[in-house]
Amino acid sequence: MQPQVTKKMMKPFHEDCEYFWSPSVRWEQQDDEIRIELLSYSGTVSGLFPTFYYLTQKGIKIPDLISRFPQANPDQVADFVRDLIANRILVHTLLTPQEIYFPQEHLISHSYSSETFLDPAQYEAFRQEKLSRSLPQTTQTNVPLAESEFPEVITARRTWRQFEEKKKVPFDVFSSLISVFKQYRREDEIRYNYATAGGLYPIDLYVYIKDHRVENMKAGLYYYNPIENVLQMVSNTCVITEDAHYSMNKEIFQSSAFSIYLIYNADVTMPKYGGLGYFYAGIDSGIMVQLLTHVAEMHKAGICSIGDMNFRRIQKYFKLSPQQVLIHSIEVGLQPQ
Structure with a gap:
């Protein structure tokens, strides 16, 4: 029985x-x-x-x-x-990137203790070592490349961990930062300002705007519709605080004017690519961050990519389907004067 x-x-x-x-x-x-x-x-x-x-x-x-x-x-x-x-x-539901990549650390061995990444002096030594690496597999043949000049929007790039908090982000600047991801339709052609696997564009964009930080915008959580180039309210009662972030990123969030969440929609690319659709979405997200960085420098805005956060604390506000998962988040604001 x-x-x-x-x-x-x-x-x-x-x-x-x-x-x-x-x-x-x-x-x-x-x-x-x-x-x-x-x-x-x-x-x-x-x-x-x-x-x-x-x-x-x-x-x-x-x-x-x-x-x-x-x-x-x-x-x-x-x-x-x-x-x-x-x-x-x-x-x-889909595994988060953290869940997917966690087992990979079992496959490699290294001699660094956890103290290496907690002590500033030890971490700086580690950083210098890794940034000075060379590959022993190369031959002795070197080919010097010609020096090139790049525009300031490229050479001035940096990560901003603190933002201007006394001024609102102008609406035209905010619009430019978000609408760079819009869709263009011309006759039979559909295109965007960035590349993606299979031309499918599986990243859904959500924007959380803080109260009185963006001109002409009410606080709340929005979905960006790239087809119509509009923000659509998802929740006007959503309040995201620094509690959704880990200690090293709390001050960054407190200082920013708004947050951008890149949500992978597996229903778009997994039918074609299977599990590799998730991998390609990570590449798509990197391309999107670089595009946003370029536009931000044009408008003297700053961005900071957040590697990890406690998204489960705020996930209910997003009303995601089982096929959607956070793949990356970005804090945005004006560069401090």
Whole structure:
């Protein structure tokens, strides 16, 4: 007789979705314990493996998963499943870039301790070493290149970690920064100001504007529609604070006038490229940041790319589909005088 899976048990789950064991998460069995990365489980859970892993590796709906273990207490199995979902071990949406790339560090070895990246002097020594690297595989043949002159919008480029806070960003400057990503339609041709894999443009642009920081703009979260070149309000009650950022980036966010979020929409490119569509989206995002940098320098605005943030704190405001995932964020403001 199969265990009854009640609505109360199913409340945190999306019943119609298949959940998968995250390919970024490792597990092992040690005596009577199941160790999943830094988490440990014993008792009922230990008797579920390896069958539990094989079922979720292929993808399965949660009611069906719980029903596959009639010998176990269904409430205990449901609690275990809830915990795995909360810790992003069982997933039904795209993995974040952080989740995808986390396992890669297991594949290389290095002699640097964590102190290297916490102590300013040690980190500067590390930085100088890496920026002075050369490749031993080359031959002794060197070909000097001709010196070239570049315009100031290229040579003046830098990352800005502090912005002008006493002046609003003029609306025409703000418009130029965002509308550089607009779509052009001419007869049968559709084009943008930047390149993308397959000409598909899978990056959805969201903009969070702070109160009284951009001329003629109300605070809130907007979606940029590149077809009509308009900002469409997503949430006027959304309040994003520095709590969504890690310690080294809090001051940058506090100083900026608005934030740009590059959201990858897998429904656009994965049908053609499969998983490589995600990889190509990272390249697309880099091209977009460079284009924005160029326009920002033209208007004496500054930008700062944010490598990582606690997006889960604010994700609910964006109303994303399971096919959408944050791939990059940027803080923007006027260059300080």
